[in-house]
Amino acid sequence: MTDIVVLVSGGGTNLQAIIxxxxxxxxxxxxVKAVISNKEDAYALERAxxxxxxxxxxxxxxxxxxxxxxxxxxxxxxxFLVVLPEEIIREYENRIINIHxxxxxxxxxxxxxxxxxHEGVLSRGCKVTGATVHFVDEGTxxxxxxxxxxxxxxxxxxxxxxxxxxxxxxxxKILPKAIDLFxxxxxxxxxxxVEVLS
Amino acid sequence: MTDIVVLVSGGGTNLQAIIxxxxxxxxxxxxVKAVISNKEDAYALERAxxxxxxxxxxxxxxxxxxxxxxxxxxxxxxxFLVVLPEEIIREYENRIINIHxxxxxxxxxxxxxxxxxHEGVLSRGCKVTGATVHFVDEGTxxxxxxxxxxxxxxxxxxxxxxxxxxxxxxxxKILPKAIDLFxxxxxxxxxxxVEVLS
Numbered sequence: 001m002t003d004i005v006v007l008v009s010g011g012g013t014n015l016q017a018i019i020x021x022x023x024x025x026x027x028x029x030x031x032v033k034a035v036i037s038n039k040e041d042a043y044a045l046e047r048a049x050x051x052x053x054x055x056x057x058x059x060x061x062x063x064x065x066x067x068x069x070x071x072x073x074x075x076x077x078x079x080f081l082v083v084l085p086e087e088i089i090r091e092y093e094n095r096i097i098n099i100h101x102x103x104x105x106x107x108x109x110x111x112x113x114x115x116x117x118h119e120g121v122l123s124r125g126c127k128v129t130g131a132t133v134h135f136v137d138e139g140t141x142x143x144x145x146x147x148x149x150x151x152x153x154x155x156x157x158x159x160x161x162x163x164x165x166x167x168x169x170x171x172x173k174i175l176p177k178a179i180d181l182f183x184x185x186x187x188x189x190x191x192x193x194v195e196v197l198s
Numbered sequence: 199m200t201d202i203v204v205l206v207s208g209g210g211t212n213l214q215a216i217i218x219x220x221x222x223x224x225x226x227x228x229x230v231k232a233v234i235s236n237k238e239d240a241y242a243l244e245r246a247x248x249x250x251x252x253x254x255x256x257x258x259x260x261x262x263x264x265x266x267x268x269x270x271x272x273x274x275x276x277x278f279l280v281v282l283p284e285e286i287i288r289e290y291e292n293r294i295i296n297i298h299x300x301x302x303x304x305x306x307x308x309x310x311x312x313x314x315x316h317e318g319v320l321s322r323g324c325k326v327t328g329a330t331v332h333f334v335d336e337g338t339x340x341x342x343x344x345x346x347x348x349x350x351x352x353x354x355x356x357x358x359x360x361x362x363x364x365x366x367x368x369x370x371k372i373l374p375k376a377i378d379l380f381x382x383x384x385x386x387x388x389x390x391x392v393e394v395l396s
Binding site: 106125128144146155193194 | 301323326343391392393394
């Protein structure tokens with residue numbers, strides 16, 4: 001059984017997708033041990049509570065110890081807007097998963113988070129965007145890519161409308177899928193690339 | 199009727215896709231007036247001949263006059279490895295279409311052409327790539343995007359295998375589609391972005 005700690009800063013819709021996938025059996029062999037937020041009022045903590053999952057609040061300095069207390073096998077960043085301390089990244093190498101709302105290497109790196117990603121896509125006039133689940137390394141969105149899924153940009157899209165479509169059509173599908181693969185030992189990292197075992 | 203001049207340097211598989219789409223009626227309201235190659239031995243010239251299309255050879259310095267002689271409404275770069283002179287780009291603003299074998303802005307710009315694009319995709323470990331048809335401006339792959347199509351990267355892909363899949367699943371579909379839209383007056387460029395009229 002893979003014990004997951006989910007790190008969040010906001011509403012927690014990706015956390016909800018994970019919880020739903022575990023309850024429906026889309027993710028097997030895993031459970032959410034705790035949800036840790038850097039913000040007391042993150043709605044994600046409410047979601048955790050509703051499903052009987054422990055919720056914790058931790059500032060950056062307390063983060064490592066708050067995580068270690070739970071002894072997780074996997075950390076999932078689900079809209080976590082704090083840059084992870086390097087010691088956490090080293091301690092949990094290839095055991096931290098992040099979701100980014102674009103097709104990396106497009107519209108990623110410093111400054112590209114939340115709506116800014118979708119503003120970038122629309123401002124370049126792209127017709128296809130998507131989302132990426134990747135392992136976290138010391139860089140910003142530079143870690144090994146696990147899954148990507150493309151999403152169409154449609155005429156009249158605003159950043160908000162596009163954000164919602166990318167969540168619904170990509171993020172809420174590939175994040176649970178990646179967790180399921182991890183939990184069942186299907187992900188192998190070799191030379192900075194992810195091999196998905198069948 | 200839209201008169202097209204196709205510029206090529208090599209085998210001309212994208213030229214073939216255009217010819218086939220015109221013959222099958224996938225592209226309406228357009229014909230290939232001439233094929234111009236910078237190389238005498240480009241197989242694309244053979245393809246043109248087989249279909250009764252005029253073939254010409256022109257070096258960079260003669261290119262503008264060779265094009266002007268044909269009086270085209272649209273220039274299509276179909277694997278043309280010469281940087282277009284600026285005067286051509288200005289003369290045919292928003293009337294030059296290029297196909298690039300990635301999802302711009304990923305893996306584009308100087309140095310990214312042919313197999314190098316696919317090597318870049320595999321070396322980053324991307325799981326999704328694709329192709330982009332765009333209007334040509336003064337930059338390298340910076341012009342307004344007309345259509346993009348995503349293509350899956352699969353386990354075991356080599357650059358050659360991936361190149362072939364991107365051609366078959368994306369390039370040979372979206373290039374004819376873009377030409378058909380152009381020929382039927384469906385493409386409007388506003389503030390560097392392409393609006394596709396329905």
